[in-house]
Amino acid sequence: MKIEVEGKVIDVPLKPIGAVAVAVALVLAVLSMFYQVAPAEEALVLRFGRHVKTAPPGLHFKLPFGIDQVVKVPTRIVDVAAFGYRDGGRGQATRTYQEENSMLTGDLNIVMAGWDVQFSRENPRNFVFNVHDPINTLRDISQSVMREVMGDRASILILTVGRSEIQQRVRELIQQQCDQFGMGIRINEVNLLFVDPPPAVINAFNDLNKAEQDAVRFFEEASREYQERVTRARGEAQRLILEAEGFRQRRVNVARGEASRFTDMLIAYRQSPDVTRKRLYLETMEQRIPALREVLVVDDELPSMLPHLNLRSATGGAQ
Numbered sequence: 001m002k003i004e005v006e007g008k009v010i011d012v013p014l015k016p017i018g019a020v021a022v023a024v025a026l027v028l029a030v031l032s033m034f035y036q037v038a039p040a041e042e043a044l045v046l047r048f049g050r051h052v053k054t055a056p057p058g059l060h061f062k063l064p065f066g067i068d069q070v071v072k073v074p075t076r077i078v079d080v081a082a083f084g085y086r087d088g089g090r091g092q093a094t095r096t097y098q099e100e101n102s103m104l105t106g107d108l109n110i111v112m113a114g115w116d117v118q119f120s121r122e123n124p125r126n127f128v129f130n131v132h133d134p135i136n137t138l139r140d141i142s143q144s145v146m147r148e149v150m151g152d153r154a155s156i157l158i159l160t161v162g163r164s165e166i167q168q169r170v171r172e173l174i175q176q177q178c179d180q181f182g183m184g185i186r187i188n189e190v191n192l193l194f195v196d197p198p199p200a201v202i203n204a205f206n207d208l209n210k211a212e213q214d215a216v217r218f219f220e221e222a223s224r225e226y227q228e229r230v231t232r233a234r235g236e237a238q239r240l241i242l243e244a245e246g247f248r249q250r251r252v253n254v255a256r257g258e259a260s261r262f263t264d265m266l267i268a269y270r271q272s273p274d275v276t277r278k279r280l281y282l283e284t285m286e287q288r289i290p291a292l293r294e295v296l297v298v299d300d301e302l303p304s305m306l307p308h309l310n311l312r313s314a315t316g317g318a319q
Contacts, residue, residue: 126184
């Protein structure tokens, strides 16, 4: 081969150039036969476009010159898809994202919602081959599911206590559709970051929310007072029952004692009427006379004021 340099023609032999070209080609071939897979990745090896194996992290060998192609998939990285907001957060959500965060609820009200979906690529082969654009497909599925779940619930529930249940339900439905399409994606978590009423009605909602909080507070106070009064009333009722039972038992015992004493007295009276009558009379007077402050005798000829008690002898003959 002849080469002209500064007007001079130089004849260069082809053999050394061919050898260099072959050597360079061999070096390039050797270099292209090895590839490195990062610890957070897995690699799909395609031979003429057909998947032949999945390589784990590490250094691996493949056929050179484009025979084998390597597609690396970050399977150990959790990605986040944001809806209704972007990195600036809820305060930075502009009109660009109102189409995402405007939701129609089951009672035909509108709420503004922002959420994110945390996902990982669980099956790299399915992720690459089964769906043309799995990330955008996941975004479409997420918005569709969130609107479906919001549309089945009342706005007050969504704005107050329903957030946790909504997150769980949305995660389950997104995972079901991803599995149905064979996308190779695992949904780790769905976070409902904010749910607000539209700006035009935010003041009315705040008033409603305050009224509901007052209602809850009043209910809790009433429940607490109810529990206190019921507990106190039950204790008082139990005390009265116990006192009544004790009183009943005492009355029964006294009545039984009186009945037994009367029976014994009747038996003694039948055996000795005079003695029993006098004994009962004297016992009665013994109990009653100490309560008298003075004794008056109004008839001097009466030998004794009482049939069984000679007061004259008892008082030393004084009248």
